[in-house]
Amino acid sequence: MRFLLPILAAFFLVQPASAQDRMPPAPYAYTQLEDPALEDQARELMHTLRCLKCQSQSIADSDAPMAGDMRHQVRTRIAAGESPAEVREWLISRYGDYVSYEPQVSSTTWPLFAIPVVLILLAAGVLLRRVGRRDEPEAGEGEGA
Structure with missing residues (x-):
């Protein structure tokens, strides 16, 4: 019984962290926008934003789940009518200056x-x-x- 308690504690501590990687990606993480002009704006912006997990790749090039979520946010906001500058400002206010390759x-x-x-x-x-x-x-x- 003494050995079972630490094993159960470790299982319950590790479980929430591993569950996040198993979540399905956001809808626009890997799906392009239907409007080619909007998709071009989104892709151009994504190449100027840094993946916070990878730190050496843009969110357009990274396969990290965090980058997928950021791509989804960029595409969703551009599809909703926001300009790339507005989306950039929103991401900088949310994640800090480090997210931008153009400080x-x-x-x-x-x-x-x-x-x-x-x-x-x-x-x-x-x-x-x-x-x-x-x-x-x-x-x-x-x-x-």
């Missing part, structure tokens, strides 16, 4: 854009100072002879 400059993301520029300017300053020192004649070099 916007905001109060939270400006350091990501500013730090590389500052580092390049510092490196250029250091290089110019070192090159400038090499070109200066050393003391006593031109005297004598």
Whole structure:
């Protein structure tokens, strides 16, 4: 009986996590929209959105269930008349700036854009100072002879 209790506890803890992968995909996860123009808008947008589970693939390329749900949301919202920009803003507000491959400059993301520029300017300053020192004649070099 002592050994049965931990086994049952483990089963009940693992069961909810494994059940999520067995759920059927959302209807528009793998089904295209009937209107080719709307589908083109949806696919173009999906290539600019990052799969939060894969992190290196767009939701258009990922087979993760999370990406399928996001594809469904994109197609459903575009079919309902929302513009791709509105859908992008909704996804960013829901999942954060990380979901977009095209980040916007905001109060939270400006350091990501500013730090590389500052580092390049510092490196250029250091290089110019070192090159400038090499070109200066050393003391006593031109005297004598």
